[in-house]
Amino acid sequence: MPRAFETVGVVGLGTMGAGIAEVFARAGLGVIGVEVDADALERGRGHIRRSTERAVSRGRLTEAERDEIFGRVxxxxxxxxxxxxxxxxxxxxxxxxxxxxxFADLDRICKPAAVLATNSSSLSVTAIAAATSRPGRVIGMHFFNPAPVMKLVEVVHTVVTEAGPADDVAALARRLGKSPVTVGDRAGFVVNRLLLGYLNHAATLLERGVASMGDIDTAMRLGAGLPMGPFTLLDLIGLDTAYEVCEVLFQESRDRVHAPAPILRELVAGGLLGRKSGRGFHDYEDTQVRADTGPSGKRGLATVCLVGEGVDELSAKLTAAGFKTGGPDDADVVIALSGAPVVEHAAGLADPERLVGLHLAGGDVAEVVSTVLTSPAVASAVADLVRVLGLTPVRSADRAGFIVDALLYPFLNDAVRMYDSGYASMEDIDTAMRLGCGYPAGPFETLDTIGLTTVRDGLRALYAEYREPSFAPAPLLDRLVTAGVTSIRTR
Known part of the structure; x- marks a missing residue:
């Protein structure tokens, strides 16, 4: 039977700590909130007061319930x-x-039976526990911001954690109305380990000139179905926080995908930290009205030649929109439908600058791909053509994976490696990414939707181009495809 916790202490009443204290108080526990001085204590009190008053104004709490919650702290x-x-x-x-x-102070002050927990998002729980005489009763309990709203709690056990505390804390999290996932003590745990690798990789693609910041954000939001693009999310997290987490990940993994991208380091050094500083990747102080990017006509394109995979459906849409289809020699533009680099299609053309690649991502986005020979004017005309068809164009260089697959497939590969190492279950990893990041599906659900063979082959292409060791397909993924397995979740 799980241990019953009735009195909980929270040290640090900033935005996160005050939110955690509120969560405990809402669940009926007595809370002792501690801060370093009277001013910080008053700010913490103000955080809880404002949060509960907002809940009252939205009809989620009565005034009596608000007073009861506040009275428990x-x-x-x-x-x-x-x-x-x-x-x-x-x-x-x-x-x-x-x-x-x-923790050394808490170890000295707290009763021997007390469990000590850290809300760290990425630091080693084992190293923190080593500062105490009770490392077996030190645990990670990582809430997500804002704590009263977010359902996920990562419960982190170490190699020296005693039998019991992790289960007890997970049971407490469920009592709080949260969904706990239990994981081992590795830098970043589940969410930050997977998320920051993806975000850092997006910054690297930007630096390499694969696509613009706006196109990458749009591609991942509309093409991959994520709640927001990577640069918008980095600005929300705080670039300094993202940089520090990447450093912690790199110190443990020594994987280049975790080494902070130079542009991230430069922005942090320049004090451009995202929303909290008014500018990061995006400028939040720029109120200039942007030009309309909606449909602007056919830009002189009358005849289109389609080559590659699945031309029939797109050809019908072009005809319905008033375009003519023709051969490669007399068409205004040659569009190569492909999920792989398209420059080889230019070899037989008299005017290779007329070649543009097109890759549909999700149901709403078309990646418009320019080779080293493509005319910028032709690429712009194809982007307008895509808008006429009711799709959102994003511009990409002719690189393996273009934008969406280049960012999505390594993320899925990292999840497979995480599971295969015994670190966390597929269910917990999927739950963590859905609840912690608001993803529409977890990585293993996404893998099954896309297809194991498609992801494995895409990773091989990415590895061949970028030579990043972490892009090589995870051995488990390779073995499953070789064995003809079609769903990783049947394991």
């Missing part, structure tokens, strides 16, 4: 007031020295 400036707490969770800045010093 005792605010204090002294760690000594935590001596009788059953569980203490810290939510102080992500600095290892700070956390180790705090």
């Amino acid at each position: 005792r605010f204090t400036g002294s760690l000594d007031d935590l001596r009788d707490a059953d569980l203490v969770i810290e939510a102080i800045p992500e600095v290892m020295d700070f956390k180790r010093a705090l």
